[in-house]
Amino acid sequence: MEHINIFIKAIFIENMIFAYFLGMCSYLAISKTVKSALGLGLAVTFVLFISVPVCYLLEKYILKAGALRWISTEYETVDLSFLSFIMFIATIASIVQLVEMIIEKFAPALYSSLGIFLPLIAVNCSILGGALFMQEREYASLGEATAFALGSGIGWLLAIIALAAIREKLRYSNVPAPLRGLGITFILTGLMAIAFMSFMGISL
Template sequence: MEHVELFFKSVFVDNMVFAYFLGMCSYLAVSKKVSTAVGLGAAVIFVLTVTVPLNWLLDQYILQEGALSWLGAEFAEYDLSFLSFILFIATIATMVQLVEIVVERFSPSLYNSLGIFLPLIAVNCAILGGSLFMQSREIESFTLALNYGFSSGIGWFLAILAIAAIREKIRYSNVPAPLRGLGITFIITGLMAIGFMSFGGMLTGGDEEIEVSEVRSAEVEKTSELNTENIAQNETLEVSEITPQ
């Protein structure tokens, strides 16, 4: 259940684009065609899925205070958390370089259409944001970190795919001149963000209902206990009144 909740929250409620506005430069620049948006979105999914769990391992076994205790008792007091940014970015840059090599080898047309934005995934805010959010939220296990990286990538992929499909259709629409280009794109992005954030009520409503039901059941138990005590007291009084002095 925890994995499912984390997946849907990362895709819809905590979407990298619509909730935190991370990776907006690539989101706006490469969303003019669906084909290029799909290619870049798939690359982002791969990089996030690989880098978030890798950076989780780095954080758990190298960076945190006491994480080096597996090397020996003399290393237990070391705290290398100040190196988080450097090591996280190094991991991301390595994976992006691998993606760039693979895309150039197997899809030269996609490589040319993405242009400079493919290597710029290394400095994409959404990629680094995934690792930093993983660290700040104190994700407890490797599988949860893997889930979080994959679902965050899916969320970014859905965002750029949706805006690319809309922008392709908008070319044939009569958009007012002052809003053409980035103006109408920002308006559509804001409307989609409202739609994605509305999933928050669906994901948290069940927890609230469970809490309310628990409170009500506790109140009912207390009431029944009080009623039982009152009945017992009344019976005691009646017996004492009937008993001859």
């Protein structure tokens, strides 16, 4: 039951975009069409789903104080937590490189439409944020960390697809000239964030 609670919270209540505004650069840039938004959203979800559990294992068995006791009792006092940032970033960058190679091989059109924002997933703050939130919240098991990662990815995916769908409709709307482009997009994002705040009333 706890896994479901974490999963639902990550999608709606603690949404990476609407609760923490993480990953806004690629969110705003790629949300012009639903097709490209779907591609990037799936890529971000996949990277989160793989990288957060891997970072959890790194944290549990290598980085935190006493994590190396499985090697020998001599290492019980070793604390490598100061390496968390660099280890998490290296893990994320490796997974993003793998995703980029797969998309370039099997979906070259999507690869071209995503452009520079595909490799920039490696520095997407929602990905690193997921790893750091996992570390801060000290999830009790790999399953909980994985549920959080999958929920966070799906939440980010829903957010970018919803905005892309609205922006496609806005092309046929009479938007005031000063607000066209990013202006109306920022307003929409704020309104969507307010709408998602209603999920905070969910009792889990």
